[in-house]
Amino acid sequence: MAPPATSYPLIPGKHLLLVFILTPVLSQHLPAEHLSTLVEENYTLWCGFSAHDLTFSEDESENVTLFVSGEPEEEITLMFSHDGDNILQEIPNITVGTDGGYVGENITVSLVGIRVGHTVLLVDATPGNMTDVSQAFVRVSVNHNxxxxxxxxxxxxxxxxxxxxxxxxxxxxxxxxxxxxxxxxxxxxxxxxxxxxxxxxxxxxxxxxxxxxxxxxxxxxxxxxxxxxxxxxxxxxxxxxxxxxxxxxxxxxxxxxxxxxxxxxxxxxxxxxxxxxxxxxxxxxxxxxxxxxxxxxxxxxxxxxxxxxxxxxxxxxxxxxxxxxxxxxxxxxxxxxxxxxxxxxxxxxxxxxxxxxxxxxxxxxxxxxxxxxxxxxxxxxYRGTEGYERNLNSPQPTHSSSLTESVSSVDYGAVGSIH
Incomplete structure (x- = not known):
């Protein structure tokens, strides 16, 4: 026996079309829990999505927000990638930093499913040693219905x-x-x-x-x-x-x-x-x-x-x-x-x-x-042999050794008709 499986771990690879919409909105300050990470790892930029799991039907869309915070010393290019073939539409790279903008802002990404399946959207950065992208991923699930x-x-x-x-x-x-x-x-x-x-x-x-x-x-x-x-x-x-x-x-x-x-x-x-x-x-x-x-x-x-x-x-x-x-x-x-x-x-x-x-x-x-x-x-x-009495003339079992022979075949049986 096993308990009911949750849908996500069993969900397969997804096929999606991602239409990327850059919509700078309210200023986003660096989350406090990531400040120490930037200091300890010498990162100058932190990126992370507002949600790590999205599920929707094909031909529907879902938005997710990418937070970009920090004080980069130079322009940094963010590149979007995904696993699988023909799952996601190519998303154009974006540049953040002193000249590229978007630092301290929210970037809205619209995901549109075109085929059912499962994929993981990732963000990579260049130069890679300056940006913490450990939280910049989304597991996307697209279903039929x-x-x-x-x-x-x-x-x-x-x-x-x-x-x-x-x-x-x-x-x-x-x-x-x-x-x-x-x-x-x-x-x-x-x-x-x-x-x-x-x-x-x-x-x-x-x-x-x-x-x-x-x-x-x-x-x-x-x-x-x-x-x-x-x-x-x-x-x-x-x-x-x-x-x-x-x-x-x-x-x-x-x-x-x-x-x-x-x-x-x-x-x-x-x-x-x-x-x-x-x-x-x-x-x-x-x-x-x-x-x-x-x-x-x-x-x-x-x-x-x-x-x-x-x-x-x-x-x-x-x-x-x-x-x-x-x-x-x-x-x-x-x-x-x-x-x-x-x-x-x-x-x-x-x-x-x-x-x-x-x-x-x-x-x-x-x-x-x-x-x-x-x-x-x-x-x-054994439909007609549900209940039977102990055979008193049968020899008593001595010592069980086998997994299938730990009880004598004839010595004991259940008396009664409750099953």
């Missing part, structure tokens, strides 16, 4: 809700039955560790200034990939998994236990995490790289966590005790998540976000495939 953006947002919040609610059918079943038999402990242990890692990544990147500084040093024109809804979702998911772990401690669980394989995997994750913390503390690696490691752990867990439960259902020939409501909600969220990817890809002509880098799309599709497999188990393969 604003209504598709609104629809994408609605889809995002629907699957956010579906995924958030999906934890509770299993919690409810455990409470009604006063038993967790049927819920594989390997799945639960991997799930809670995965969401702990996901929460750690989101919380640190959203709230920790040192992590944010490292991120923007590495991605100067990027946007923070973590939004508030990501933080809320991951923390809530970890909380819901914690409730299920508590239920495993207080309700009937038979001889279920975490397998040696799962313990080995979790131990490996713990040792690798401790090593990365040590490396981060000694400044061998950045804390940002530690968070990337944490995110890779979450992706790895997502790839393997369903296997124990699927095999457990197969060995028991039953899905009793395993909530089908959880699967239906997860399937709904997964399908809507994939649908949102296609909506955004179409609206911003960003098919490369799906097919060029298939990681996120592949993980979402992987989860949906497992959901379909669980539904086939529940509604087709």
């Amino acid at each position: 604003d209504d598709l953006d609104y629809f994408s947002d609605v889809v995002g919040w629907v699957y956010f809700t579906a995924w958030s609610v999906s934890f509770y059918p299993q919690i409810y079943i455990n409470w009604r039955r006063k038993s967790v038999i049927g819920l594989h402990f390997d799945f639960l242990s991997l799930n809670i560790v995965g969401f702990f890692m996901y929460s750690l990544f989101n919380v640190c990147l959203y709230w920790a200034p040192v992590i944010q500084r490292q991120y923007f040093l590495r991605h100067p024109f990027g946007v923070n990939p973590v939004q508030l809804n990501d933080v809320i979702f991951s923390l809530h998911a970890f909380f819901a998994c914690s409730i299920q772990v508590l239920q495993c401690c207080i309700y009937e669980r038979g001889d279920q236990r975490i397998s040696k394989t799962a313990k080995g995997i979790l131990s490996g994750i713990a040792m690798a995490s401790i090593l990365m913390v040590i490396l981060g503390s000694t400044q061998v690696v950045l804390w940002l790289d530690f968070l990337y490691f944490v995110s890779y752990v979450k992706l790895f867990i997502t790839l393997i966590k369903y296997i124990p439960q699927a095999y457990y259902n197969y060995r028991r020939k039953s899905t009793s005790g395993w909530s089908i409501g959880n699967i239906l909600l997860d399937f709904t969220g997964g399908m809507l998540s994939v649908a949102q990817m296609f909506i955004i890809a179409y609206n911003y002509n960003d098919w490369g976000s799906i097919f060029g880098d298939p990681t996120k799309f592949g993980l979402g599709l992987f989860s949906v495939i497992f959901d379909v497999f669980f539904m086939i188990q529940h509604y087709v393969l």
